[in-house]
Amino acid sequence: xxxxxxxxxxxxxxxxxxxxxxxxxxxxxxxxxxxxxxxxxxxxxxxxxxxxxxxxxxxxxxxxxxxxxxxxxxxxxxxxxxxxxxxxxxxxxxxxxxxxxxxxxxxxxxxxxxxxxxxxxxxxxxxxxxxxxxxxxxxxxxxxxxxxxxxxxxxxxxxxxxxxxxxxxxxxxxxxxxxxxxxxxxxxxxxxxxxxxxxxxxxxxxxxxxxxxxxxxxxxxxxxxxxxxxxxxxxxxxxxxxxxxxxxxxxxxxxxxxxxxxxxxxxxxxxxxxxxxxxxxxxxxxxxxxxxxxxxxxxxxxxxxxxxxxxxxxxxxx
Amino acid sequence: xxxxxxxxxxxxxxxxxxxxxxxxxxxxxxxxxxxxxxxxxxxxxxxxxxxxxxxxxxxxxxxxxxxxxxxxxxxxxxxxxxxxxxxxxxxxxxxxxxxxxxxxxxxxxxxxxxxxxxxxxxxxxxxxxxxxxxxxxxxxxxxxxxxxxxxxxxxxxxxxxxxxxxxxxxxxxxxxxxxxxxxxxxxxxxxxxxxxxxxxxxxxxxxxxxxxxxxxxxxxxxxxxxxxxxxxxxxxxxxxxxxxxxxxxxxxxxxxxxxxxxxxxxxxxxxxxxxxxxxxxxxxxxxxxxxxxxxxxxxxxxxxxxxxxxxxxxxxxxxxxxxxxxxxxxxxxxxxxxxxxxxxxxxxxxxxxxxxxxxxxxxxxxxxxxxxxxxxxxxxxxxxxxxxxxxxxxxxxxxxxxxxxxxxxxxxxxxxxxxxxxxxxxxxxxxxxxxxxxxxxxxxxxxxxxxxxxxxxxxxxxxxxxxxxxxxxxxxxxxxxxxxxxxxxxxxxxxxxxxxxxxxxxxxxxxxxxxxxxxxxxxxxxxxxxxxxxxxxxxxxxxxxxxxxxxxxxxxxxxxxxxxxxxxx
Numbered sequence: 001x002x003x004x005x006x007x008x009x010x011x012x013x014x015x016x017x018x019x020x021x022x023x024x025x026x027x028x029x030x031x032x033x034x035x036x037x038x039x040x041x042x043x044x045x046x047x048x049x050x051x052x053x054x055x056x057x058x059x060x061x062x063x064x065x066x067x068x069x070x071x072x073x074x075x076x077x078x079x080x081x082x083x084x085x086x087x088x089x090x091x092x093x094x095x096x097x098x099x100x101x102x103x104x105x106x107x108x109x110x111x112x113x114x115x116x117x118x119x120x121x122x123x124x125x126x127x128x129x130x131x132x133x134x135x136x137x138x139x140x141x142x143x144x145x146x147x148x149x150x151x152x153x154x155x156x157x158x159x160x161x162x163x164x165x166x167x168x169x170x171x172x173x174x175x176x177x178x179x180x181x182x183x184x185x186x187x188x189x190x191x192x193x194x195x196x197x198x199x200x201x202x203x204x205x206x207x208x209x210x211x212x213x214x215x216x217x218x219x220x221x222x223x224x225x226x227x228x229x230x231x232x233x234x235x236x237x238x239x240x241x242x243x244x245x246x247x248x249x250x251x252x253x254x255x256x257x258x259x260x261x262x263x264x265x266x267x268x269x270x271x272x273x274x275x276x277x278x279x280x281x282x283x284x285x286x287x288x289x290x291x292x293x294x295x296x297x298x299x300x301x302x303x304x305x306x307x308x309x310x311x312x313x314x315x316x317x318x
Numbered sequence: 319x320x321x322x323x324x325x326x327x328x329x330x331x332x333x334x335x336x337x338x339x340x341x342x343x344x345x346x347x348x349x350x351x352x353x354x355x356x357x358x359x360x361x362x363x364x365x366x367x368x369x370x371x372x373x374x375x376x377x378x379x380x381x382x383x384x385x386x387x388x389x390x391x392x393x394x395x396x397x398x399x400x401x402x403x404x405x406x407x408x409x410x411x412x413x414x415x416x417x418x419x420x421x422x423x424x425x426x427x428x429x430x431x432x433x434x435x436x437x438x439x440x441x442x443x444x445x446x447x448x449x450x451x452x453x454x455x456x457x458x459x460x461x462x463x464x465x466x467x468x469x470x471x472x473x474x475x476x477x478x479x480x481x482x483x484x485x486x487x488x489x490x491x492x493x494x495x496x497x498x499x500x501x502x503x504x505x506x507x508x509x510x511x512x513x514x515x516x517x518x519x520x521x522x523x524x525x526x527x528x529x530x531x532x533x534x535x536x537x538x539x540x541x542x543x544x545x546x547x548x549x550x551x552x553x554x555x556x557x558x559x560x561x562x563x564x565x566x567x568x569x570x571x572x573x574x575x576x577x578x579x580x581x582x583x584x585x586x587x588x589x590x591x592x593x594x595x596x597x598x599x600x601x602x603x604x605x606x607x608x609x610x611x612x613x614x615x616x617x618x619x620x621x622x623x624x625x626x627x628x629x630x631x632x633x634x635x636x637x638x639x640x641x642x643x644x645x646x647x648x649x650x651x652x653x654x655x656x657x658x659x660x661x662x663x664x665x666x667x668x669x670x671x672x673x674x675x676x677x678x679x680x681x682x683x684x685x686x687x688x689x690x691x692x693x694x695x696x697x698x699x700x701x702x703x704x705x706x707x708x709x710x711x712x713x714x715x716x717x718x719x720x721x722x723x724x725x726x727x728x729x730x731x732x733x734x735x736x737x738x739x740x741x742x743x744x745x746x747x748x749x750x751x752x753x754x755x756x757x758x759x760x761x762x763x764x765x766x767x768x769x770x771x772x773x774x775x776x777x778x779x780x781x782x783x784x785x786x787x788x789x790x791x792x793x794x795x796x797x798x799x800x801x802x803x804x805x806x807x808x809x810x811x812x813x814x815x816x817x818x819x820x821x822x823x824x825x826x827x828x829x830x831x832x833x834x835x836x837x838x839x840x841x842x843x844x845x846x847x848x849x850x851x852x853x854x855x856x857x858x859x860x861x862x863x864x865x866x867x868x869x870x871x872x873x874x875x876x877x878x879x880x881x882x883x884x885x886x887x
Contacts, residue, residue, distance in 0.1 A: 214449040221403060222437035222464040236454035312454055312499045 004308060004315065011304050015297045022293040023075070027068050030282050040280045041084055071286075080287040084280075090287050094272070098291065100171065101261070101268035104184050105253035108191035113246055116196045120203025120242075125230055127208055135204075139197035151190045151263045158186060169266040187264045191257065195249040202245040206238035213237075240307035247303035254299075255292040343421055347522055347555050348402055350377040354414030355397055355406065355579075371397050371410065372579040377557075381522065384549060384556045386570030386587070388563060388602075390793035391764075394579035395559045399525040402557060403440045404432040420522065437464030441516035445528040447508035451500035457511050458496025465519040476518060483514035486551065487544045506537040513545050517552055524549075526558045530565060534656035535820060539864040542568060543877055561793060563603055564866030567591055568873040575599050587870055601795065603868065612846045613830050615646035618683060620781050620814050621668070621701075626677030628667050637663040638674070639838045645782065648812040650805075652825040652846075654861065655835035661818045664835075665784045668816065669703055682781070699729045702775035706787035708767035712759045718745075718770050719755040725777040744773040747810075748803060765796035769803065776807065784816045789824060801828055822865045826850065834858050 038055045039046070046054075055061050059070070074081060080090035123135045142150065159167035165185045175183070207230055210216065219233045258270035265271070269288055276284040308314050355372035372394040379385050387395040401412055404424045416423045420439060424432065436442075441464065444450040451460060461483075462476035471479065477496070484492035487510040500508060509529055516524045529545060530538040546569050549556055560566050566573060566587070573590040575582040575598070583596045594600045623643050629636035637660045645651050653661045666672040668679060673688035680686065681700055687693045702725075705711040712721055722741045726732040732740060742752045748769040759767055768788060775783050785804070789797035805828060808815065819825060825832060825846075832849040834842040836857045842849055854862065863880040866872065 214444060214446065215452040217407075218442070218444065218450045218460075219452070219463075220436070221400075221405060221442040222467065223433040223435070224437070224463070224467060225433060233452050233454075237452070310454075313501050316499050316502060 007308060007314075008305055011301050015301050018297050019290075019294055022297075023072060023290055024068065026286050026289045026293075027071060028064075030286060031064060033280075033282075040282075075290070081283040083276075083284050084282065090284055093284065094269070094287055094291065096173070097267060097269045097272045100266065101254060101257060101270065103180075104187055104191070104257065104261075104266065104268060105250065107181075107184060107188035108195065108253050109250055111188060112192035112196040112249075113199065115192070116199035116246075117203055117242070119196070119200040121207065121227075121230055121235070123200070123204040124207040124211075124234075125227055127204070132204075135200070139200050142193050143197040146259075147190060147194045148259050148263050150193055151186070151260055154186050154190055154193075158189075167264070169264040171267065184266065187257075187260050187266055190260050190263075191253055195252060199242070199245055199249055203238070203242050206241045207234045210234045210237050236310065239310040243306040243310065244303045247299045247306070251296050251299040254295045345421060346378045346418075347381045347383075347420065348377065348379040348557075349418040350375065350398070350402065350415065351418065352376055352415040353398065353401060353412070353417065355394070355401060355410060356413045357408070357410045370579060372401070374415075375576070375579070375581050376415075377402075377574065379523070379555055379557065382553045382555055383572070384558055384570050386566035386573040387557055387559045387576060388561065388566050388573055389576035389582075390561055390795060392578065393576040395576050396527050397579075398576075399527055399557050399559050400442075402523065402525060403436050403442060405436070434468065437521075438468040438470060438519055439521055440523045440525065441519060441521045443509075443512050443516050443524060443526045443529050446532050447512040447529075448500065448505055448532075450512060451508060453500055455499075456496065457498055457500065457503070461496065461511065461515040461518050464515070468519060470519055479520075480514060480518050483517050483548070484511070486548055487511075487514055488540065489514075506533055506541050509533060509541050510544055513548060517548060517554065520552075521554060523555045523557070526556055528560050531560065531562065535822065535866075536656055536860055536864045538565075539866070539873070539876060542866075543873055545569065546873065562866065563591070563794075564868045564872070567868060567870055568866065575602065591868055591870065613649065614845075615649055615830070617646070619644035620647045620682055621645040621816070622678075622680040623664075623668065624678045624680070626664075626667055626674045626679065628663055628672055628674040628677075630672075636675075637838050638667065641677070641835075641838075641840055643833055643840070643843060645814045645816055647781065647814055648808060649830045650808065650815040650817050650828055651831045651833060652817045652819060652829035653833045653835060654819060654822060654825055656820060656861075658837075659835040660838040661820075661835050662786060663838075665703070665786050665816065665818055668782075668784060669701060670698075695729065699725075699778045700781045701784065702778050702780040702782070703784045703786065704768070704771050704775050704788050706790050708764065708771045708791075709759060711771055712767065714759050717756050717758055718750075718762075721759075721770060722773050722777055725774060729778050740777070744777055747776065747807065748773040763796075764792055765799060768792065768800055772800075772803065772807070776811070776813075779811070780813065782814045782816060784818065786818045787820070788817075790819065790821065797824075804828070822861060834861065 038051050038058060038060055042051055042054060052061075059067065062070075071081070078091065080094065082088065083090050083093055086093070119135055119139070123132045126132050145153075155167045158164050165182055167186065169183045169187050171180055171183050211229075211234060216229060216233055219229045224233070254269075257268060258274060260266070261268045261270035262274055269291065273285060273288040275281075276288065353372055353375045354370065356368050356370050358366050359369055360366045375394070375398060377385070377387075377398065387398060389395045397406070397410065400407060401417055402419065404412075404417065404427070406412060412425060417425050419435065424435060427435070451457070458477060458480060461480045462471075462473065465471045465476040465479070466473060480496060481492050484495055489495050489507055489510050495503065495507070495511070503511070509532075513524075513526075513529070526545065530541050533541060542565060549569070556569075558566055558569050570587050572584065573587050574584045575590065575594075575596070577598055582598050583590070583594070585595070590599060591603060594603050621644070623641060626638055626641045627636060628638040641660075641664060643651065653664060655661050663672065667674050670686070670688070670690040670693055678685055679688070681697060686697055690698075716724075719738070719741050722744055723732075723737050726737050726740055741755060745752050745754060750766060750769050750773070754762070754766065754770075759770070762770065771788075788804075789800055792800060801824065804815065807813065817825075817829065829846050831845050832843065833840055834849065834857065841855055842858050849858070850862070860880055863876045867876075
C-alpha cells in the first residue's frame, strides 16, 4: 500500500505541474489575441488617453509576468476575478454552470458505461458471429455521425414526432428531479451514444486479446462456462485498458459537451465558454479553459490509479 | 431449520456416491480407440492444407494406473492428452475414433457434457504453471474453482481439501499460501499448486503435460517426487506426457512411445527402458551416451576472466561476485548452475553487453574493454555467441544466405562470389546442404535453425564461441546432433566453447572442464573428471544427484542419499 500511495502522490505532483504549464499557456495564448479587456469594454470610439487610463486602473499596464503571477495567486485563493460582460464574480457564474454540466455528464455516463461494458462482453462472447458484427456495425455508425446530427435525429424522433422529451433543455434550480431528468434526457442520450462505441469496442478488444492466454485454457479445461470465463477470468485482467478508455470518455463528456449544449440550449459550461468567446470576456474564457484542463488531468490521474489498483502485482508485491 | 440440515447432508452425500459409482464400474477408465486428429495449417504463400497430427492411436488406461506418453515435439502426445478431455487446441479437429471415459464416448456428449466432465472426471496440469494460473485471482480461489463449479464440495470442504493437498505436495505454509497471488510464489511452488488444483476435485484421471520440464533440475526432483506421492496416495490415474525418458521412468507404470502422431511401441517402464524393441526407442533411450574424451590443456589461455563482479541497477543488485576462470584454445568449458545463478550474466559480461563493476577480461593476453563500444572490430570478431532461442536470434525477413553472409561482409569485407562460396562451405560444414541458402528461418526446423546460428558464429572465425543453452529448446535426438556437430567443428577449427547450460547430462558428455555456479559465485571448477569425482561440496552434490537417471527407482534413492535440500523453488 505504501508503494501505491507513493505512486499516487507522484502522479498528483505531475498533475499539478501539468496544470501549471497549462495555466501559463492559457494566459499567454490570450495575450496574443488582438485588443484587450480595456479596448473591448470601452469600444472603438474611446480615445487613446481613456484607454490608457482604464488599462492602468485594471492593472493591464504592468509587465506580462507580473499580471500572470497576480492571476495565478488569485486563482490559488479560489478567486477567478470578475466577468467583464456582467461585472459579476466569475466563481458565481461558473458554479451553477459547472454543476449543470457535471449532472449532464453523470447522466450520460450512467447510461453509457454499463451499456458499453455489457455490449463489449456480449460481443466478445459471440465474437465473429452475427451478434458481434451487428453490435460493431451499430456502434461504428453512431460514432461516424457528427454529434449535432445525432442530436437532431434524436430530437426528430423523441421530441418532434413522439413528444416524449422536450427538445430544449432548460433547467433551473427549482425544478423537480423528474422534470430535470426529462429535460436533460435528450442531451444525455446524445452524449451517451457518442461515447459508447469507443468504450464498447475497447472492452471487446481487450477481452478477446486475453482469450489466447493459457489461464483461459486452464479455465476451459476446468469446465468453466464461456460467459463465466469472460467475466471472471478475462475481464479482471482487462480492467486497466478498459478503465483508461472509460475515463478518457468521461473527460470528453465534461469538455466535449460544447456542441451538444449549444444544440439543446443547455445552461452548462460549454454554452458559457461559447458565449464568453463571442463577448471577448477573457477572464471567463481563461477560467473555463483551466477547469477543462483540470478535469482532464484529474480524470487521467484517476485512470492511472485505477490501473494500479486492479493490478495484483502492484497491489500485492512479493 | 431441521429440513435445511437434512437437505445439506443429502446434497453433500450425492456427489460422493456418484464418484463411488464411477469407481465401481468395470472395464478400463479410459479407452481411446483408433484416434485420428487433424488440423488445417496455413503456410505463408501456399494453399491451406490438412495435416494429420495423430493417426490411428489407441490408448487404454486402467483405474489408478500411470501411463507415460513420450515422444519428441510433433509426436502428438499433448494432442492425445487433451483429446482425452475432448479438447483440441486452436483449429484441431478429432476426425476419427472414440474416446471412451467411464464407459461412454465423450466425443458424443456435446458441449454441456464435456464441460461437466472437465474439471470433475479429468483434470489437466500444464507445463508452465506460471502461465496457467490467472494473475488476477488468489491461488485458493483457482484451486477450488472446479470443485465448487461442479458442486462436488462446499467451499469450506474444498478449501480444507486444498490445504491438505498443499501439505501433501510440500508447499510452505499450507494454511496461508492459498491467499497469495500467482506472482508471489515461485515456479516450482506454482507447479505443485497446479497439481493440487487438479487433485482438488478428486478426478478419476489427471493429464500431466510436461509438468516439470520448465523447472530447474534441482527443483524438478522435488516437484517430481511430490507429484508421484500425490498420485500414489490418491490413487488417481494419470497420463504423464513428457519428452524426458529418465523423468517418465520414475512415475509411469507403462510407457507409450510416439512419433509423428503414430504409436511406436508400448510396454512396461522396465521393458521400454531396458529392452526397447523398436530401433527408434533404442536411439531415444541411449540419447545421452555421447562420450567425449576429456582433453588436457597446457599453454596460455585464450580467454581469462579475472575477479569479475557484475550486476544491474548501478551495482545495487550483484549477480556475479568475484568470478575468475581460464578458457584454453579448443577447450569446452561448461558453466552450470540453476536459473538465477548468474551464468547468462557471465556470458553478457564476456560478450561486452554488460560492463562489469570490477575485474578484468583478457583475450589472447591483451585486456578487453569492459563495454562493447571500446572493443575493436577484431576483438568483436573473436568472440561470437549462439543463443537458446534460434528463432528469435535471426531476422525473419532475411534468407539463410544473408544471415550467414552478414559476418563475412562485416568482418572480412567479402562480396559476391567469394561470399557465396564461403556461405556454401559453411552450410556444408553444419550439415545443412546448400539448397537451404535461399530459405527463410520460418521454413526451417528447430534443429536447422540452430545450425544456421552455428554457421553464422563460425563465419566470423572466432577463437571463442559462447553457447548459451543452445540445446535446451531442442528435442533430445536433435540436441544430440547439434552437440556432435559442435564437437566435430571444434576439432577442425580449434575453437574454444564457453558452454552455458543447466543440463548436466550434456555437460557430462561433452565438457573438458566444468565451472559450477551458485548464487553468482563459482563453487567448484576444474577438469571434468576432477569436478565429477567425490568428495563434493554440498551444492555440487545436490546438482549431480538431481539429474534424472534412466533407471526405475532412481528418484527414491536420490532423495534418500542427497546431503542438501534444494532451495525450495
